[in-house]
Amino acid sequence: MSTAPPHLLLVAPLLVPLATAILCLLAGNRPRLVQSLSVGGAALLAAVGLALVHLADRDGILVSQMSGWAAPYGISLVVDRLSAAMVAITGIIAGATVIYALAHDTDPARGKDFHLLVHGLLVGVCGAFVTGDVFNLYVWFEVLLVGSFALIVLGGGKRRLAGTVVYLFLNLLATLLFLLAAGLVYGAAGTLNMAGLAQQFAAGTAPPGVQAALVLMLVAFSIKAALFPVFGWLPASYHVAWTPVSALFAGLLTKVGVYALIRMVTLLWPEAGLIHDVLLWVACATMLIGVLGAAAQTEVRRILSFHIVSQVGYMVLGLALATPLALAGAVFYLIHHIVVKANLFFIGGIAARLTGSERLPAMGGLYAHSPWLALLFAIPALSLAGIPPLSGFWAKFVLVRASLDAGVWMAAAVALVTGIFTLLSMSKIWNEAFLKAHPAGAAAIRSSRGQGPAMWAAAGLAAITIMIGIGAGPVMDYASAAAAQLSDPRQYIRAVLGVEGG
């Protein structure tokens, strides 16, 4: 790298949401001011993310050593193409969510400290994406966990509290496992710097004890990412939260776990091996169980929650195949999925507000009442199922192609079957909520007055889905370049430690 990395820009993904959260706190109960600050902060975060994407694409891996302490002693912030893309998409989803939250709603969570907590959560999410240190990653996980605990229970009530109990204890347990794994890794390897660990693995000098500790760490990430068989907490809790909260969680939180899995596995085990074989089976089981679980559900958000599990399987499939094409597919899928899934939760929420329920039997008549909403639903729903030319088609196409190239027919078959079942699930929501007449008559559908911000947020994300679909070439080029960086850990080691690795 010829020029010095822009240190301030690397810290900005942490500083912007932190400053926004503090300003929201100071603004207290002046709701208009809090809303403007929150939207402005999210827009700034998206701008920072896009600037990072631009720089990471131009200059390679950006590294900043915090407080000037060189790599193995201090904490490094590392932004490669994948991290930059994740920060940018986080900013975009955050912006859409806080705008969505401006819409009129009768939920008791509205008007509470939502904006403050969202930005607190974003500090943790962005921190997890930019850090280059294992223990620092643990701290960011805790930051996002604290924010998510407060958000999921926001508004209170029996049902929401019951879901929080499930979410709270299983996530606490996963984080404790992560902490234990981090401690054991330090005890065995003597470093917590990701590049330092990768260097030991590349040189073959990693002590045997560190492998066991790292596998424990992967288990903790798998719980966060809701992989089979440790996904149970997700469909048991996501549907109880307030709609914008559910959408934010659906878009971002499990993907932090997937990101951590991709980061650690590609850095430490760049060549396919036993870990990848296990991940391949886990990915196939996750895809199938998730989509079959969705088939049994009759509430919008519960169906979508099970689809989160199923879709995470696709990303892990790309990671498990470990070829550059498959990794590119995983990165593309990650970007596409965050936008589409958050949008489906948004539209499900609007549909529930209009029909008065999110139980499918009690919904209906929306196609006749608001055809624009039906169109908005169709775009992410078809994209999720993988219908061309939307973004999901390209993501699935690349992954199936990569499975066939690698000779893993089973994975390709499971991916295609899962796609068909996803389409069935989406058509179930379409038929019940949109096509069918409302069971209480068309007069029971409520006015969409006050839903403007929510509609605009959903429309914005739908536009991004279409853009990713039509402009798949540049996005796939970026994903391929990100995958090339991921499959060559020497670049990462050289950028962070300043030495040749392996």
Added chain:
Amino acid sequence: MEIIAAITAGILVSIGVWLLLDRNLVRVVLGVVVIGNAINIAVLTGGRFNGTTAPFTSAAGVPELASNPLPQALVLTAIVIGFALFVFALAVLKRTWELHGTTATDRVTEVAEDDAPDLAPPALATPSAPADREGRR
């Protein structure tokens, strides 16, 4: 010394798991706390504490038998975070007891599986213009 700490951590984890498996939410909360502390001890032990003097480096170099400060710093961070999460878990526990009238975990969690409630009609809950209803606390 390390072997004693390692065995202590193991015993604490087993007690914690035993508490976690209980139906009573109070004991589940305590189980998480016990496991959290056991893992703190494990992290400390994993970083080895055979040092006996404080790790203050001077011009003369690092003192012999200096203890490793890094695991202590890690555990200090983890204790602070764990304390915050424990307080949150206690708050959830208290509210669960108030709202559900029970601390049996399966009684509580089955409520989350109930059918989604119908949404209140907008006119009843917020009579006036929708945009200015944020300030209620």
